[in-house]
Amino acid sequence: MSASPIYLGVIGVGGVGTAFLQQLARLPNAPQLVVLARSSQTLLAPTPAYSPAIPAADWATASATPSLTKSGALQAEEIATYLAAAPGRAILVDNTSDISLARQYPTFLKKGISVVTPNKKGFSDDLSLWKDIFASAAEGKALVYHESTVGAGLPVLSTLKDLVATGDEVTRIEGVFSGTLSFLFNTFAPASGSSDAQWSAVVAQAKELGYTEPDPRDDLNGMDVARKLTILARIAGLEVSRPDSFPIESLIPAELESLPSSADGITQFMTRLPEFDAQMANIKDTAEKQGKVVRYVGSIDVAAKAVKVGLQYFDKDSAIAGLKGSDNIISFYTKRYGANPLIVQGAGAGGDVTAMGVSADLIKAVERLR
C-alpha cells in the first residue's frame, strides 16, 4: 500500500512493445523503467542507484537519452541479475514471442522478479515448463500475469481464474480464439447475407490486409489456437502435456504440407491454394444445407479431459456464427452459470488491445507488490 518504488525491465519493442511503452508513459504512479531491450541492444539505468530511469516513450527517444548504460544483447540471466539487485521489487515485462526467453522465466521468478507478458510460448509449451514457472514464482514470492496470452486484452484468463478460485465447476470452454481465422470464416461464410468469394481469395485478401502472419500457414495450421487452448485447459485443471498432444485440424491441405517455409514456399502455397477451393466450398455448402455456418473453433470438455481445435458447424443465430470482423468469442459453461454460458467477446488481436492487457496486468502486479 505504501509507495515503495518498483523497478521494471521491458524486453521487446515490436508492435505490442511499442504500444505498451506508450501506455506505460501515461500510467500514473508507473514503476521505474530501468531496462529496455530489443534483439541487439540493451538500455540500462546506471547502477548502483538505478536512477535516472529510462523515459517510457518509443525506443528512439529512450535510446537517445544520455546517462543510460548501453550495451548489445544481454543474456536473460544478466538482466535477471541486474533487476534482482535493484533497491526494490522488480517486474519483467516480456513483449516478445520468444520461447527461449520464456524458458528463462523461472530464473527471474526464483530471484523474486515478477513476470508480466503476452508471450504465449512459455505457458503453452511442455507441461514441465508450466510447472517450473509457477513453482519458481512460489519459491521467489513473485507474481505471474499473462492475460494477453489468450484473447489479447479481453478478460479471459482473469475470468476463468475467478471461476476456478471461487469454487465454480467449469464444464466446457468453447470459442473462436484467432482473429485471423475469425475474419476468414466470417467473410467466407457469413451468417447473414451471403458471399460467393472463394476460400483462396479470402485468404489472399486477409494476407494483403495484414490480418495474417507473414506466412499465412502459421495461422492456418491451427497451432496458435492450440497454444491458447493449452493455456485455458491448464488453468481449468487439465494437465495438457503439449500444445500438439490433442487433435488439431490443420487448414493446410495435405498436398501442400511439404512446401518449404521460405518466401518462395509462401508464394507457391498461395498460388496452389485455389486448387482446394472446391473442398472448402463443399464444407460451406454442407453446413448451409443444415441451415448452419462453418467456423474454426477450439473447445475444452473438462470432465472428458478432451481438447480439440478445428472446423465445426453452428446455428446461424448462435453467438459464434454472428461474430463480426476479426473478433474473438469465448464461452464458459459452468455449474453456477447453468445452461447459458458466461461469454466474453471482442477484438482478440492488435497491438493496442494486446498492450492494454499487459498494462492492466502490470497495474495489478504493482498494486500487490507495493
Add this chain to the structure above:
Amino acid sequence: MSASPIYLGVIGVGGVGTAFLQQLARLPNAPQLVVLARSSQTLLAPTPAYSPAIPAADWATASATPSLTKSGALQAEEIATYLAAAPGRAILVDNTSDISLARQYPTFLKKGISVVTPNKKGFSDDLSLWKDIFASAAEGKALVYHESTVGAGLPVLSTLKDLVATGDEVTRIEGVFSGTLSFLFNTFAPASGSSDAQWSAVVAQAKELGYTEPDPRDDLNGMDVARKLTILARIAGLEVSRPDSFPIESLIPAELESLPSSADGITQFMTRLPEFDAQMANIKDTAEKQGKVVRYVGSIDVAAKAVKVGLQYFDKDSAIAGLKGSDNIISFYTKRYGANPLIVQGAGAGGDVTAMGVSADLIKAVERLR
C-alpha cells in the same frame, strides 16, 4: 505476500450472504471470520485474541458454535471499532442491500478496514457519498471492491476499470442490466420464433417463477437499472449526481403509479396490469414492422455525458436481441476496440453468481493486503 492473518466481518445472511458463506468455507487461505451479523443478531470471535474464529458455514452452524460472543444488532460504528482493533488488516463484506449500512462505509474505510460488497446502494446514491467512500479509502489506505453491484459475477466493473486505467477512451456503454427485464422482453418479444403472450401474463409468470422482486414494480420502475448505470457512468468519469438525475422510462403505467406499496397494492397492480396490454402489444408490433424487437436497455454516451434507461428497438440479429433467459449483456465501445465493442454476457443475477463476484473480490483484496 507473507501470510499475515486477515480478519473478516460479514453482514447479511440472505440469499447472497448464504451462498457467499458456502464459498468462503471452501476458499484456501481464507481470512479469519470474526464477525457474522444478521439484522437482529451478531456473532463475534472473543477478544482480545480474535480467536477462535467463526466457522464459515451457514448461520445456524455458526451461531451454535460455543466460544463466540453473541449479542443483538450492533451499530456499524461498534463493528468498525471491533474490526479495527483486530491484530491485523480487516475486511468488511456487506451482503445486505441496506443503504444505511452503505452510508457507514467511510467509517470503516477511515479506520483502515477494506470494504467488499454487492450492495449497489452506496455507490449509486448521492455523488457526495461516492466521493466520501473513495476519499475515506485513500485516507485509511483501505480497499474498495464492488464488482457484483453491476452484472453480479460477470467481469463488468473490473473490465471498465482496466479500460480506464490503461488509458483507453470509453465512448459508449450499452446493455441489458436487469435479469428480470431481460426475461420479460426475451419472453414477450423473442428475436427468433414468435410469442403471442400478453405483457401482463409474462409479468405474472416471472413473478411466479421468483424472477421479480416480491413487488414487481421494483423491477418495472427501472430504478435498479438506473443505479447500475450510475455506477458505470461514475467509473467512466461522469459525475452523475443521483440515480434519478437522468431520464428513466418506467414500465409502471401512469394510471397505476398511485397504488399503495402494500401487499394489497401489489395485488391491485397485477389485477389492473392487463388493461395496458394493448399499449405494450402496440410497441412490440411497431418494432416488428421495422424487423426489430423491443428491449429495455441502459446506455451511457460518455462524450455527451448522457445517461438513459428505457425501451429501445434492436435489429433481430443483434447481440442484445439474441439474449436468452434472464441473461445480461454489456457492450463497451472504446477507441481501442473500434467499431466492434468488447462484450460481456451471461447471468447477471442469482445468489451463487452474485456471491462469486464477492468471493473473487475478497480474494483480490486479500492478495493486496497480505
